[in-house]
Amino acid sequence: MSRAWNFVAGPAGLPECVIQKAQEALWDVGPGAGILEISHRSAFFDRLMYDLDAQFRRIGGIPDDYDVLFLQGGATLQFCQIPAILTRPGDHIDCIHTGFWTRNAMRDAAFYTDVRYAYDGAASGFEHIPEDSEISYSENPRYVYYCANNSFMGTEWQRPPLTRYPLVADMSSNIYSRPIDVRAHSLIFASAQKNLGIAGVCVVIVKHEFLEACQPEPRASMFNYRRLVENRSMLNTPPTFALYVMKLMLDWIDGQGGLAALEVRNREKAAIVRSAIDDTGGFFRHVGEPQCRSLMNISFRTASREMDGLFVAEAENERMLGLRGHRETGGLRASVFNAFPVEGCRVLAEFIREFARVHG
Amino acid sequence: MSRAWNFVAGPAGLPECVIQKAQEALWDVGPGAGILEISHRSAFFDRLMYDLDAQFRRIGGIPDDYDVLFLQGGATLQFCQIPAILTRPGDHIDCIHTGFWTRNAMRDAAFYTDVRYAYDGAASGFEHIPEDSEISYSENPRYVYYCANNSFMGTEWQRPPLTRYPLVADMSSNIYSRPIDVRAHSLIFASAQKNLGIAGVCVVIVKHEFLEACQPEPRASMFNYRRLVENRSMLNTPPTFALYVMKLMLDWIDGQGGLAALEVRNREKAAIVRSAIDDTGGFFRHVGEPQCRSLMNISFRTASREMDGLFVAEAENERMLGLRGHRETGGLRASVFNAFPVEGCRVLAEFIREFARVHG
Numbered sequence: 001m002s003r004a005w006n007f008v009a010g011p012a013g014l015p016e017c018v019i020q021k022a023q024e025a026l027w028d029v030g031p032g033a034g035i036l037e038i039s040h041r042s043a044f045f046d047r048l049m050y051d052l053d054a055q056f057r058r059i060g061g062i063p064d065d066y067d068v069l070f071l072q073g074g075a076t077l078q079f080c081q082i083p084a085i086l087t088r089p090g091d092h093i094d095c096i097h098t099g100f101w102t103r104n105a106m107r108d109a110a111f112y113t114d115v116r117y118a119y120d121g122a123a124s125g126f127e128h129i130p131e132d133s134e135i136s137y138s139e140n141p142r143y144v145y146y147c148a149n150n151s152f153m154g155t156e157w158q159r160p161p162l163t164r165y166p167l168v169a170d171m172s173s174n175i176y177s178r179p180i181d182v183r184a185h186s187l188i189f190a191s192a193q194k195n196l197g198i199a200g201v202c203v204v205i206v207k208h209e210f211l212e213a214c215q216p217e218p219r220a221s222m223f224n225y226r227r228l229v230e231n232r233s234m235l236n237t238p239p240t241f242a243l244y245v246m247k248l249m250l251d252w253i254d255g256q257g258g259l260a261a262l263e264v265r266n267r268e269k270a271a272i273v274r275s276a277i278d279d280t281g282g283f284f285r286h287v288g289e290p291q292c293r294s295l296m297n298i299s300f301r302t303a304s305r306e307m308d309g310l311f312v313a314e315a316e317n318e319r320m321l322g323l324r325g326h327r328e329t330g331g332l333r334a335s336v337f338n339a340f341p342v343e344g345c346r347v348l349a350e351f352i353r354e355f356a357r358v359h360g
Numbered sequence: 361m362s363r364a365w366n367f368v369a370g371p372a373g374l375p376e377c378v379i380q381k382a383q384e385a386l387w388d389v390g391p392g393a394g395i396l397e398i399s400h401r402s403a404f405f406d407r408l409m410y411d412l413d414a415q416f417r418r419i420g421g422i423p424d425d426y427d428v429l430f431l432q433g434g435a436t437l438q439f440c441q442i443p444a445i446l447t448r449p450g451d452h453i454d455c456i457h458t459g460f461w462t463r464n465a466m467r468d469a470a471f472y473t474d475v476r477y478a479y480d481g482a483a484s485g486f487e488h489i490p491e492d493s494e495i496s497y498s499e500n501p502r503y504v505y506y507c508a509n510n511s512f513m514g515t516e517w518q519r520p521p522l523t524r525y526p527l528v529a530d531m532s533s534n535i536y537s538r539p540i541d542v543r544a545h546s547l548i549f550a551s552a553q554k555n556l557g558i559a560g561v562c563v564v565i566v567k568h569e570f571l572e573a574c575q576p577e578p579r580a581s582m583f584n585y586r587r588l589v590e591n592r593s594m595l596n597t598p599p600t601f602a603l604y605v606m607k608l609m610l611d612w613i614d615g616q617g618g619l620a621a622l623e624v625r626n627r628e629k630a631a632i633v634r635s636a637i638d639d640t641g642g643f644f645r646h647v648g649e650p651q652c653r654s655l656m657n658i659s660f661r662t663a664s665r666e667m668d669g670l671f672v673a674e675a676e677n678e679r680m681l682g683l684r685g686h687r688e689t690g691g692l693r694a695s696v697f698n699a700f701p702v703e704g705c706r707v708l709a710e711f712i713r714e715f716a717r718v719h720g
Contacts, residue, residue: 004392008399019394023383032364034379036558039368072432076596080580111580198396200560200599220440220471236436239560
């Protein structure tokens with residue numbers, strides 16, 4: 001039986017060639033053992049980590065004065081670790097609040113520092129991403145926090161906010177879906193299971209100078225990013241397979257032509273689905289204002305919860321999975337991360353048009 | 361080419377049937393997507409987590425008044441999280457210090473609480489595990505900490521220390537290699553990549569009452585074990601594939617006849633290698649006193665570093681991998697975790713005898 005069209009919000013679908021290579025690697029990756037059974041202290045894995053780091057930096061255009069860490073615990077552990085590591089007593093931080101993920105991040109940050117809001121998107125129902133003129137920074141926040149893509153509402157920043165303060169971004173749901181302006185940020189973090197592989201590894205890209213300035217005192221090992229940098233993310237046993245799959249994904253990204261080519265492809269994919277929604281004459285409506293709609297998470301809905309449910313059920317019959325919106329927001333959501341194929345967007349677009357024709 | 365005999369200390373070898381099932385699951389695990397691509401919020405994964413929890417509890421004989429968590433970050437994150445969560449200002453803890461891993465755990469614990477030593481094995485070169493009479497507990501430690509199997513030196517506790525204080529055990533390198541006296545402990549933790557699958561997930565078994573007594577105040581999400589319990593370890597995206605492989609390993613353990621049967625098999629495996637070492641008339645010597653030698657990590661050495669190196673090199677030619685001792689201890693080490701086959705122990709035993717005959 002063929003694989004389904006997988007629109008889930010993550011862990012997301014992978015390119016079939018990545019899965020096939022991973023299958024082979026499970027049995028024997030070279031030295032007589034499978035990738036799951038390789039010591040992180042082996043020559044094989046040491047080389048893998050050097051190559052992963054170099055390729056990750058090249059693809060993302062990460063300057064040499066930034067450190068790259070590959071950690072466990074997902075983005076949610078970063079919600080704790082970043083304020084724990086980067087703030088000091090008396091500090092405060094500014095948050096640009098655009099939805100569920102900034103809310104959760106700030107709930108955790110509040111255990112470590114004073115959180116202020118430079119913008120609150122609640123009034124717009126989080127369908128809006130602010131212009132720079134709408135953001136009011138406080139005086140000398142330790143850093144400014146934002147979420148580059150809001151996977152719940154399906155809104156995405158088209159470029160980072162302009163600020164003279166250090167900028168920290170959660171890019172979990174859009175990293176490497178398009179070129180990144182790394183220099184605009186002091187820290188970027190992203191879990192891998194949407195655009196860079198599987199659950200279990202989280203990337204942290206941090207400006208070396210920012211890390212050094214914020215972390216003068218000794219800390220417990222897993223909160224000591226400087227030591228983690230020195231140990232190339234292998235202070236303890238890393239999530240070896242998740243790192244291997246990330247390497248396969250980077251190979252695939254290279255094969256696609258890099259981030260600029262991926263952006264073209266991702267824009268095409270989103271446009272195929274968005275224009276089908278437009279074509280239904282209001283039967284389906286987009287969630288999110290036009291200028292801030294996400295390329296990764298296409299949020300839309302019908303006029304009723306019942307019709308949304310019918311859409312999800314009928315789509316599943318056509319082997320389109322994961323189109324139900326998040327339990328907090330309701331509605332419909334098609335997540336079309338890097339690996340999701342253009343062909344699947346065409347199938348969904350056709351289905352949207354047909355569904356509106358039948359039920360409209 | 362056939363797979364090698366994999367004596368690495370972890371991530372460790374897996375049963376071939378587990379690898380084969382994982383290979384199939386990568387392509388399609390049922391709903392039209394592979395196991396790497398399944399949402400942790402799907403019905404499939406929800407069922408997997410219920411089954412994993414129930415099977416894990418049944419196999420280990422874990423009483424109902426203990427909570428089980430499946431977390432990320434490895435045992436090393438627990439070195440921070442356990443003292444951060446379970447101690448309060450003014451508390452202290454007691455450590456029974458038996459080597460590298462208790463040292464590292466206490467280095468991290470010292471950032472959160474006052475650490476005292478109820479026993480210090482440094483004087484014995486860590487070749488000794490103390491009798492209860494050798495341990496001097498302080499007054500009212502919040503908990504007593506020990507490491508059940510010291511993978512570096514190859515020493516193992518034959519039963520838990522007797523104490524009236526709450527007992528916390530690192531079982532990363534011997535969990536589920538034999539039946540566990542869970543009731544003797546208030547908390548047990550173990551990373552999975554030796555006996556329970558692959559790197560990326562760490563099990564925490566904690567007495568509910570102990571957790572409640574120690575954690576009255578609100579905490580950031582990843583430090584709130586109560587909330588993690590309520591969310592069945594899925595507060596954020598869990599390491600889905602590592603959990604799936606753990607389920608396959610539990611199926612394999614059931615197929616072997618459970619922990620009592622595994623203990624018989626693990627004793628047989630260790631005895632095969634140990635008796636070969638005995639047969640060399642002193643050419644090889646065991647590390648660790650006889651009554652505290654590990655079933656999991658067989659530490660031994662020749663009289664010289666050069667001869668140890670030659671042994672490792674010649675063993676690799678015979679496709680026996682990972683026999684070099686840890687860089688801190690030197691010597692030789694054969695790790696024979698749950699999945700390591702009896703046949704491989706026989707091959708190593710024969711090689712040990714032959715090597716001593718040729719070079720002795």
